[in-house]
Amino acid sequence: MEVKFCSSCGAGMETREVDGTLRRACTKCSFVHWGNYSIGVGALVVKEDKMLLVRRAQDPGKGYWTNPGGYIEQLEPIEETIVREVREECGVESTIKGIVALRDQPRSIHNLYVAFEMDYVGGEPTPDGVEVDAAGFFGMEEMEAMNVAPFTKWLVDVALRGKSDGLTVDGNPIVPLNGYGLFRA
Numbered sequence: 001m002e003v004k005f006c007s008s009c010g011a012g013m014e015t016r017e018v019d020g021t022l023r024r025a026c027t028k029c030s031f032v033h034w035g036n037y038s039i040g041v042g043a044l045v046v047k048e049d050k051m052l053l054v055r056r057a058q059d060p061g062k063g064y065w066t067n068p069g070g071y072i073e074q075l076e077p078i079e080e081t082i083v084r085e086v087r088e089e090c091g092v093e094s095t096i097k098g099i100v101a102l103r104d105q106p107r108s109i110h111n112l113y114v115a116f117e118m119d120y121v122g123g124e125p126t127p128d129g130v131e132v133d134a135a136g137f138f139g140m141e142e143m144e145a146m147n148v149a150p151f152t153k154w155l156v157d158v159a160l161r162g163k164s165d166g167l168t169v170d171g172n173p174i175v176p177l178n179g180y181g182l183f184r185a
């Protein structure tokens with residue numbers, strides 16, 4: 001998927017060296033195609049050793065229980081995005097406590113997922129009826145009988161069972177998660 005036309009001025013693009021790397025760059029203006037990236041955020045809202053989970057009402061992952069989350073917006077600060085996503089999906093108010101994990105997926109659209117540990121502030125979990133059709137706080141034992149998404153299982157383990165000192169690679173995750181760079185923070 002080579003970029004053919006400049007998204008700034010519409011002129012043709014060429015491949016040339018920019019800062020020591022061959023990149024697609026505009027033949028007429030200063031535009032450089034640096035790549036395609038996306039950043040996801042996830043919330044691990046803990047209340048009395050129970051985790052806030054929502055059940056996905058849409059694909060991808062329809063029917064799976066996951067932690068609330070979404071993608072950052074162009075001009076919205078990341079700390080506002082995560083609080084908004086939790087509120088919109090299930091009506092719970094929360095504040096950021098820290099970052100507990102990162103997931104890196106270098107692929108056609110390079111995705112970085114930032115997992116936040118959040119403090120519960122208030123609100124009864126109520127599904128929005130669009131993105132999610134169920135919501136609630138659940139303990140580890142309850143989750144055993146639920147259809148929890150594999151990546152969410154890993155995040156719950158990180159948040160409830162302990163983290164690392166600093167950023168460490170998890171090369172042997174508790175569930176198979178092939179192709180992910182997983183980091184406990």
Ligand SMILES: [Zn+2]
Pocket residue numbers: 006007008009010011026027028029030031
């Ligand atoms: Zn251009």
